[in-house]
Structures are given as C-alpha cells and as structure tokens.
Amino acid sequence: MISRYTAEVGTATLTAGLGLAAVVGALEFGIGWGDAGPEPGAFPFYIGLLVVAASVGTLIQATVGRRGLQSVFLHREEAKRVASFFLPMLAFVVVARLLGLYVATALYLSFVMWVQGKYRFVIAVASGIAAAVIFYFVLEVAFQVPLLKGPLEAALGLY
Amino acid sequence: MLKKTSWLLATAVAVTFGGVAQADWKPAKPVEFVVTSAPGGGTDNFARVVQSIIAKHKLMDQSIVVTNKGGGSGAEGFIYTKIATGDSHKLTFGTNNAYLLPYVAKLAYKPDELTPVAAMALDEFLLWVKADAPYKDAKSYIEAVKAKPDTFKMGGSQSKDTDQTLTSLIQDATGAKFIYVPFQGGGAAGVQLAGGHIDSNTNNPNENAGQWKAGAITPLCVFSPTRLQGGVKVTATMGWSDIPTCKEAGIPIDQFQMPRTVWLPGGVPAESVAFYADLLKKVSETPEWKEYIDRTSQTNRFLAGQDLKTFIASDDAKNRKVFEQEGWLVR
Amino acid sequence: MENFASLLHGFGVALTTYHVMLMMVGVLLGILVGVLPGLGAPNGVSLLLPLTFTMDPVAAIILLTSMYWGALFGGSTTSILFNIPGEPSSVATTFDGYPMARQGHATQALTLAFLSAGFGALVGVILITVLSTWVAKFALRFSSPEYFAVYFLAFASFIGLGAASPFKTVVSMGLGFAFAAVGMDTVSGGLRLTYGFNELLSGISFLIAVIGLFGIGELMLTMEEGLRFDGIRARVKVRDVFKTIATLPRYWVTLLRSAAIGCWMGITPGGPTAASFMSYGLAKRLSRRKDGFGQGEPEGVVAPETADHAAGSSAILPMLALGVPGSATAAVMMGGLMIWGLNPGPMLFVERPDFVWGLIASMYLGNIVAVLMVLATIPLFASILRIPFAIIGPVIVVVCFIGAYTVAGRPFDLWLALAFGVVGYLFKKLDYPIAPLVLAMVLGDKAEDAFRQSMIMSRGSLSIFWSNGLVATLMLIGIALALGPLLSIVLSRLVKPKASSAVA
CATH class of the missing domain: 3.40.190.10 (Periplasmic binding protein-like II)
Structure with a gap:
C-alpha cells in the first residue's frame, strides 16, 4: 500500500531530477546572453531551474499538507492489477528487443489472452500468431514499413 | 589526418580490386536506402530519384526500402550506418556532411568508419x-x-x-x-x-x-x-x-559545391562496393537522371574509386580550414 | 471573381469518374494509416509517391491530398476511442472526446468530430479560393519575430486554463520544453542534452511522448480500475449519427471561432497542432459550461477538430504559393511536386492554373467524400469497443509499441514509450496536467529557434518584438491572453475575503 504522500514525494523527486539533468546538461554549452542573443544552453538551463524550483514547491506543498495526503494512492488489489498489466508489457519490450516485434507480439498476445483473458490455450496462441501475421502483411508488405526483426525472421529469410 | 589517408588508400584498393571481382556480388535481400535527411529534404529527393530510376529500369533484382534517419542534421543516419559494419545491404545517401559533421559536433562515428561508394552530382551555390x-x-x-x-x-x-x-x-x-x-x-x-x-x-x-x-x-x-x-x-x-x-x-572564390554522396558501412567486401558503384553509374546514365539534374540545376558529375577519393580529400581539407579558422572544431 | 472562374474550371478538371475514384481510394488508405499511431500521413504519402510518378500530376496530387484528409480523420478516431492520438494535431480531441466515449457517447463524439472537421476544412478551402493572392502576400510578411509572436499567442491562449496546482503545471510545461530541446540545435548547429547517447541525437519525438502519456498511461489507469470500458455496453445505433448531426448547428459560435483560429494558424506558421490547442483553450475560456470541459463536453470536441482541419487545409496554400512546407506531409508532397516537374512557388498559380485549381477543387470534393466515408465507418469503429477488453487491451498495447517503433525505426523508442507510459500514469493519478507538456514539446523548440533567430537579427535587442505593427499587435494580444487568467485570479482573491467577511 502506497500513500498519496509517498507518491507525491516520489514523483516530485523524479521531476526535480529531470530538471537537474537539464541544468547540468545545459552548462556544457554556455548559458549567458551573447551579442547574438541567448547562448545554446541558456534556454534549457533556466527551464531546468524552473522545473527544479516548481518540483521543490510541490515537495513543500506535500510536506506541509501531509495530513491531507494520508489517503491511499494504490491499494494492494489495484497494485496487483497494474503489475499484472505492466509486467507482461515490460516483458514484451524486452522480448521485442531480443527477438523482434513480430515474435514479441505473438508471444505477448497469446500469453495475455491465455492467462488473463482465460481463453483456451489453442485459441490464444492461434490469435497471437494471426495478429503477428496480419501486422506483417499490413506493415511490411502493404506499407513497406520495416519493423524490428530478430533471429526468427532471419531464419525464415524475411527481410 | 594519417588515419584519413590510410582510409582513403584502403578504399582505393578496395575499389580497384572490386572492379575485377564485380560479377561476384549481388544483393541477396532487399536493400535499405538510408536517407540522412527528413522526408522532402534535398537528400531525400536525391535518394528517391535514384530509387525510382532503379525500379523503372529494373537495374537491380532486389527491392528497395527507403528509411529516413535525418536526426542531428543527418548524424543519426551515419551512426546507424556505422553500427551496421559489414552489412552490404545498407546504402546511405548524404552530402559532404558525411565527413564534415564529425568536425563540428561530438558524434559517435568517424568518417573512416564508412565506405564511400560514389558522388553523383554537385549541387551549386x-x-x-x-x-x-x-x-x-x-x-x-x-x-x-x-x-x-x-x-x-x-x-x-x-x-x-x-x-x-x-x-x-x-x-x-x-x-x-x-x-x-x-x-x-x-x-x-x-x-x-x-x-x-x-x-x-x-x-x-x-x-x-x-x-x-x-x-x-x-x-x-x-x-x-x-x-x-x-x-x-x-x-x-x-x-x-x-x-x-x-x-x-569579383568575388575571388573559384568553386564551392556540395557533392551528393553515397556510402556503405565499413568492413564491407570490395565486391559489393563495386556492385553499387556500377549500379549508380548506370543510374547516372539514364535520361531520368539527366532530367533530375536539369530540373534542380545541379552539375552532373559521377565520381567513384580514385577520383572520389581525391575529391573527398580536397573538399575535406578546404572545409576543415574554414572550420578551424571559425573555431567550430570540437576535437 | 477571377478566382471563381478558375475554380469552376478546376471543378471541371477534378470531377471525373477516375478522379473521384482516386479520392475514395486515397481517403480509405488515409483512414487506415491515420488509425495506426506512428503510421501517419507522411508515411502514407511517401509510400504512394513512387506510384504516382507515372500518373498525371493532377491525378497524383488528388490521390495524395485525399489520403491526407483520410489520415486526419483517422487520427481523430483513435483519439476518441482509445485516447491515442493518431496524429499530433488530434491530441486536443482526446481531452473531451475520450471521456465522451467512456460515458457511452462514442457515436456522438465521432460524428461531431467528423462533421466539425469537415466544416473546418471547407472554411479553409473557401479561404484559399477567395483570398489566395492576398494570403500568399501576407505570409511573406512573417519573419522570425512574427513567428515567435504566433507561438507565444498559442501558449498564452492555452496556459492558465486548468485547475491544477500551478507548481505542477510549471513542472509539466518545463519538462515539455526540456524534452523538446534534446538533439540538434538549429541555431548553433550543435547537439544539446544528449549526454553522449546516440539514441538522443535526433531528439525525443513528440509522437513517442503522446503514445506513452496518452495511450499506455491511460491503459494502466483503466487496468487499475479493473478492466472496464464503460462504453462497451453502449449500443451503436445509426440513428444516433443522424440525431447528432441535428445538434451541430447549436455549436455555431464555436464552429466559426475555431475555423477562424484554424485558418489563421494555417496561414501563419502555427500549424494544425497549435491551432487545435489554441481553439480548445479559447473555447473553454469563453464557454458557459467551463466545468464540463475535460469531462466529455461536446464543445471540447468541436473546437479542436474544426481548427485542426481548417489549419490543415489552409496550410496547403503557403506550400503551393511560397514553397514552404508547413508539415512533414506537406514536405513530402512538395518533393512529389518537384518530381512531377512542378516548382512550388508564386509562379505555380500562373504557370499551371489547371493544376492549382484542379487541386483546390479536389479539396472541396475530397473533403465531402471524406466526411461521407468516415460517417459511414462510425458504426464499425464504435463497435470495436464491444470487443472484450482482454483482447482489445493487449492489442492496443501492441499497436502503441509498433507505432512507437515506426515513428523513426529506433528500438530505443520502445523504452521511451514505456517510460512515458509510467510518467503518464503517475501524472494522471497525481493531477499533473499533461496538455502543457504536449504543447511545450510541439512548439518549444520552434519558439526557441524563432526567438534566437530574432535576437541574431536584432543583435540581441528585444525591441525587435515591437519593431513593426504586425509583431507588436500579436505580442500585445498574447500578453493580454496570458495575463487574463492571472488578473482574474488576483481579482477574485481580492474580492473573496471581503465577501466572506460580509457573511461572517
């Protein structure tokens, strides 16, 4: 169980970090105002500072109003549901990087339909493969848009 | 500069030998045309004209897939080409930015990591x-x-x-x-x-x-x-x-032109360089190519092998001088 | 009047069976690419381009522009049904279109969107017909300071709208600007904020951010609430389409205002995306039902759609008359024009009137064809919502990631989309507004470039933004729009304590 307060603080810290990254990155390019206007780093630098300042503002707001933020951000049940959606999606991206988008699509759709959709294994796998094949024909053949491919496509001789 | 010379030498050798072994290599799968500009840019038009001519005259058995990688003024495409070392099915289209970009921006490729194939036209200023x-x-x-x-x-x-x-x-x-x-x-x-x-x-x-x-x-x-x-x-x-x-x-500058260049990744066999040089040469002899050159008022100049090497070396030196003087060099 | 004679001639050119068939094919293909995020109009157009080399230029441009219309309509469809904008310019449509769909009003939302889009496009085309010469001359008066002023205007009309915490709004907008700054900087010719990663060279694509923030983020929220699409059980009735058509005249003020904003942003360099945001912002400000915005207010669908299409069609004019493409699609089409042997520019109107007026006439016809065809597809699209979520949910996930990959063919973008998805989920749960981030990403680097170009021109003097009547007027309107909400907040703060003390 995560409280709203924790979530607020976590997110504000994340945005402050991103702002800080922009500030640090911008320092490399000069942040002054030359005779031809602002230098390349000036804009990202001040934007970064602004993001950091506003994130700190959110942090202060959250800490001051801490009492009001004790409500639950995510119940255990909700967290489970989000995880059951997010983890397969994460696996999908990892598999896509390793084996290509088509294989990942077939595996992901089959898995989700079978495990979460409670469809019969055969139907789930058949739909997954069918979807991947349809995507192949629409994108690769009809629109000539190449997708990320892996060893399977190479073995089949598909470019 | 030493590195650059050795690279040019290697290319020259590759192209010379390639000429002999020409018939030995052919693309085995569709060829990717990597365009180092956004759709609609000058380089994009160049690549698509070449594509349409190859398709129309059936100069190649395999089909062509065009991908635009114009990020970072084209650096994205050249880095993509560099990573594809040894892949003879990726032909990259650019200008002199192929060897000039790394001077002015910190980029993860060096010109000698690409193999020059041909220059097909000179755009005028x-x-x-x-x-x-x-x-x-x-x-x-x-x-x-x-x-x-x-x-x-x-x-x-x-x-x-x-x-x-x-x-x-x-x-x-x-x-x-x-x-x-x-x-x-x-x-x-x-x-x-x-x-x-x-x-x-x-x-x-x-x-x-x-x-x-x-x-x-x-x-x-x-x-x-x-x-x-x-x-x-x-x-x-x-x-x-x-x-x-x-x-x-009354402006004492003889010549300032921008070559339209074609590249392969590094580490490709000399035969494939020769194949594409020959293919592009055929393209440059078609009426459609002449028409493109006229329409865009460029200068038709096909360079490959030794001539290309000489051209790149001199263009590179000329531009580098300006970059040095203006303080644009990053390394 | 001369223009009308030319237009009539143009209709003669465009109205052949062959051309009308091309329009239908183009619109259908366009809807297809528009519905798949990532596969936008530029993909479709550049794919069809080689096919058109053998066609006659009039037929070719009719095919391509029809595809463009189709793609614009298709983009709105996914915005409304799945909260995934198929095209950047349909982001604003999600704000109220998606809530409408979730409440079971998908049919109404789609019908309103298509009709107002058609209306906007027609206004845009009429503008081109009547004022083509004047518009081309007017567009020439724009230089970097004026560009900056137009972007400023778009920002000013949109910020200060939401009820979110001001800190959170600033964070969201600031992050948008920072993301937009990543990659090659036009003005200095150097790379910024790439931290040595090749993946960041070409910057962070706006489309990836939208796919993650809206598509994936929304799916995570839906999952958390437990697998329900509230719209599922809504029956699709063809009668609803006609009923909704009858309600359209009610929104005439919004329609006219949004069309005007759209035309303005199409002629000036603002573009369709900025137009739709600005129109949404102003509609909300001026509406009597302000609180309904964001919860499924029909006006919130009508306003951005009208402006989007008005801008999209009027933007064709600068492309033809000046040779400056206003969008990626226009750039591809321009490449096509040149390959067909036509030089875009002021002389195109003089040298090839048959082509130009044939194209303009086909824009009228193409739009009508497009509206009729998309209206016919509404039952089909709305019925997608009846598919069980266990199937459609994962399919949307796959489509999102495939879309993210096709934007530029970069595997890294898959990770980026996932990260934006998580950010979108957190932001929504914690009431961070997402729209400012999106707007800043679209306009941020353009506004910065325009500002710095102006500074180069003026040798660092800000007075360039007051140097002529045009830019000064634009800046003043922008400042007034930006300060408006602030003033009203200050005023209400000043007034409130008194009111409460009076009660006490």
Missing part, C-alpha cells in the same frame, strides 16, 4: 539578393556590405553547415562582414529573402528557382568554376547560363 535591391552585380553588393559591416543579414540553412561555411569564405575573400542567420532549411531562407527580412542568401538553384521566376529575388553570381548549363530563360531576360561566376563578378 549562388549569391541571391532581393530583386528590387539596388545592386546590379555581386561587386556592388559586396561594396555595400563592406561600407556597413555587421548590418547586412545573410540567411542560410542550419548552422556550421554549407551555407555558413560559404558565408565565412565570402567574408574572408572580400573583407565584408555579414550577420549570418540560420533557418531550418533553404526553403525558409528563400522565403525570408523574398519577404525582405534578410538581405541575401546562398541557396542552391532549386531552393530559390520559384521565387526567382516570380521576380521576387535575383541571383548575382554562382560559386562554380564555369557558368551553369541550360539556355532556357527563367525570367524574361535571364536564364541559368546568364548568371556570371562569382570569380567573374
């Missing part, structure tokens, strides 16, 4: 001013700029790229001082000139032809050793061949 400006020739314009340094605005495409390099060369050669304003592309620089927001630009013929025809702007001279081809009149009184060379007109 002209000096343009607004049609109703009181300058009849390049000389009087330059005099006017010299009289009031740092007030005349020269527009161009991007920063630390060909247009700004040329502007820097003009300043060196004449002693005039411009304010250089970088725009997103040559088209935008052309419209800014037509609207009178800048005083001149150094656009390629094809970027400004429409505005010239409409009488909004006029060319003063061309940065080419000889006048342009094409006797047809563009306006009532002038055609491309009526434009004096800049040398004639």
